[in-house]
Amino acid sequence: MYKHIIIKLGTSVLTNNSRTLYQPHIVELVRQCALLYEQGTEIVICTSGAIAAGKERLGFPDLPNTVANKQMFAAVGQNQLMALWGRFFAMYGIEVGQLLLTRADLASRPRFLNAQNALQALLAQRIIPIINENDAVATDEIKVGDNDNLSALAAILAESDMLLLLTDQPGLFTADPRIDPSATLIPEVETIDETLRKLAGGSVSGLGVGGMATKLQAADVARRAGIDVIIAAGRAPDVILRAAAGESVGTRFVPVERPLIKRKQWIFAGKKTAGSVVIDAGAVRALVDNGRSLLPAGIVEVNGRFQRGDTISIHNSDGDELARGITRYNSEDLNQILGLHSAKFSEQLGYDYGSVAIHRNDMILI
Numbered sequence: 618m619y620k621h622i623i624i625k626l627g628t629s630v631l632t633n634n635s636r637t638l639y640q641p642h643i644v645e646l647v648r649q650c651a652l653l654y655e656q657g658t659e660i661v662i663c664t665s666g667a668i669a670a671g672k673e674r675l676g677f678p679d680l681p682n683t684v685a686n687k688q689m690f691a692a693v694g695q696n697q698l699m700a701l702w703g704r705f706f707a708m709y710g711i712e713v714g715q716l717l718l719t720r721a722d723l724a725s726r727p728r729f730l731n732a733q734n735a736l737q738a739l740l741a742q743r744i745i746p747i748i749n750e751n752d753a754v755a756t757d758e759i760k761v762g763d764n765d766n767l768s769a770l771a772a773i774l775a776e777s778d779m780l781l782l783l784t785d786q787p788g789l790f791t792a793d794p795r796i797d798p799s800a801t802l803i804p805e806v807e808t809i810d811e812t813l814r815k816l817a818g819g820s821v822s823g824l825g826v827g828g829m830a831t832k833l834q835a836a837d838v839a840r841r842a843g844i845d846v847i848i849a850a851g852r853a854p855d856v857i858l859r860a861a862a863g864e865s866v867g868t869r870f871v872p873v874e875r876p877l878i879k880r881k882q883w884i885f886a887g888k889k890t891a892g893s894v895v896i897d898a899g900a901v902r903a904l905v906d907n908g909r910s911l912l913p914a915g916i917v918e919v920n921g922r923f924q925r926g927d928t929i930s931i932h933n934s935d936g937d938e939l940a941r942g943i944t945r946y947n948s949e950d951l952n953q954i955l956g957l958h959s960a961k962f963s964e965q966l967g968y969d970y971g972s973v974a975i976h977r978n979d980m981i982l983i
């Protein structure tokens with residue numbers, strides 16, 4: 618049923634919730650991927666476990682939990698991880714290729730397209746791309762930070778039709794099943810709202826950095842791009858095969874009916890916002906009800922320092938984020954021209970970049 622699947626494997630799945638990589642499990646997941654691959658399904662893997670593998674390889678040295686030590690573990694462990702994936706897929710005669718990404722690789726349009734070219738070139742040669750964050754060198758500012766969100770960005774990059782998030786939980790529950798015995802699995806989610814976010818907020822699984830909260834963020838990004846998202850237990854028998862066949866496993870997030878166009882998917886997914894603006898009620902109506910661009914005249918407050926071309930978020934006066942988009946003016950300029958009509962811009966700044974602060978085509982409503 619699905620032809621282009623990206624499978625995200627959390628550290629808890631790869632280690633079977635232990636301290637070490639659990640190879641029988643990985644072999645089993647590779648077996649399922651190989652079967653699908655032979656049937657013509659395009660597969661991309663987003664793997665966690667580099668840091669865990671590094672610790673294992675070095676015999677769990679007792680070191681302070683610094684960024685540099687984590688980078689060091691990732692540098693050692695990424696190799697170990699790739700060696701395993703390479704060896705297990707080779708049993709089925711399948712080649713793999715490593716792609717290490719950071720948010721910075723996805724944040725500018727040319728870099729995004731460049732990463733996409735690499736991914737597509739691998740897929741064109743029937744090589745399975747194995748993606749992870751470039752933990753060894755990426756600093757927090759340029760990191761996605763967790764592989765749930767990374768896998769959603771990779772799903773957009775790969776133009777997948779399904780994102781399968783495999784974890785140690787069977788899916789999303791009505792309450793935390795470890796605390797509340799009456800909790801039941803939610804088989805299908807149609808909209809991701811505040812109630813659901815609160816529900817997911819508390820659960821974090823063992824070694825990885827993600828929990829249900831980051832899975833929900835990832836699901837939100839992917840489903841807006843028109844991608845089906847399934848959260849399921851990596852341990853469940855034949856979980857990859859069953860999900861790919863369209864069977865009901867875990868929790869499925871229904872994609873939106875009218876997905877964002879590609880450029881807008883990228884605005885939503887690729888970038889961290891560099892700052893924000895608060896807009897007045899008239900501008901809220903223009904944006905939300907009438908589908909207009911944001912003019913400096915409607916801006917009442919500028920927060921943060923950002924450059925022309927950065928993605929910023931747009932808030933109403935209650936602080937709710939309404940939209941996100943690429944600004945045509947930097948924060949200093951906007952501070953000088955907010956509230957003004959476009960005829961005054963060049964008088965104020967000595968130049969202007971047009972009447973619009975954020976053009977409709979560079980904006981998505983949230």
Ligand code: GLU
Binds near residue numbers: 750
């Ligand atoms: N990139 C991290 C690693 O490979 C994992 C991040 C995550 O667990 O979400 O160790």
